Amino acid sequence: MQHFVRVALAAVLAAAVAGGAAAAANAPEHVIKYRQNLMKAVGGHIGNVALLVKGQVDFADGLVTDTQAIVDLLGNAGIAFPEGTAEGKTKARPEIWQDRAKFDAALEDTIGKARALAMAAEGGDMAAVGAALGALGKSCSACHKSFRIKDE
Numbered sequence: 322m323q324h325f326v327r328v329a330l331a332a333v334l335a336a337a338v339a340g341g342a343a344a345a346a347n348a349p350e351h352v353i354k355y356r357q358n359l360m361k362a363v364g365g366h367i368g369n370v371a372l373l374v375k376g377q378v379d380f381a382d383g384l385v386t387d388t389q390a391i392v393d394l395l396g397n398a399g400i401a402f403p404e405g406t407a408e409g410k411t412k413a414r415p416e417i418w419q420d421r422a423k424f425d426a427a428l429e430d431t432i433g434k435a436r437a438l439a440m441a442a443e444g445g446d447m448a449a450v451g452a453a454l455g456a457l458g459k460s461c462s463a464c465h466k467s468f469r470i471k472d473e
């Protein structure tokens with residue numbers, strides 16, 4: 322019996338892996354989930370930077386790691402908003418695809434602010450890091466204001 326269960330489980334896992342590989346990638350609902358996870362991850366790193374800046378935690382290399390992760394993740398954000406992903410469980414506004422140049426410019430601005438934050442983190446001057454963090458937060462909000470549906 323034990324053996325049967327193990328064999329059956331292995332078969333299910335194999336089918337899941339094979340099925341996953343065979344199914345077409347980038348279905349809209351999965352792309353939407355991907356970009357929401359990406360944004361959540363960016364938010365998590367911002368939260369860590371805030372803890373470090375306030376001195377509520379003190380870890381060598383924490384600032385450099387978290388700020389660089391923000392730069393890397395935002396660098397991938399543009400591809401996560403392809404055409405055809407405006408509908409479904411998403412708070413993305415249709416304006417993203419009606420005025421793509423403005424959306425891309427907003428993202429570029431935020432990436433620039435994230436790079437400035439990462440550079441300040443390398444420098445280690447906490448006042449500069451705090452200022453750069455504030456500027457980054459404003460840039461995130463600017464895009465959300467134009468392109469994300471507000472929470473009720």
Ligand code: HEC
Nearest residue numbers: 357360361363364411412413424427428431461464468469
């Ligand atoms: C270029 C525009 C743009 C920029 C810049 C941007 N966001 Fe977003 N963000 C969005 C959009 C659009 C959504 C909604 C995505 C969806 O629901 O499909 C979103 C969603 C989110 C979410 C909610 C994710 C969820 O759980 O559904 C968080 C958190 C978030 N962003 C944080 C940030 C932070 C922090 C920054 C700045 C470091 C940032 N965003 C920069 C456009 C942007």
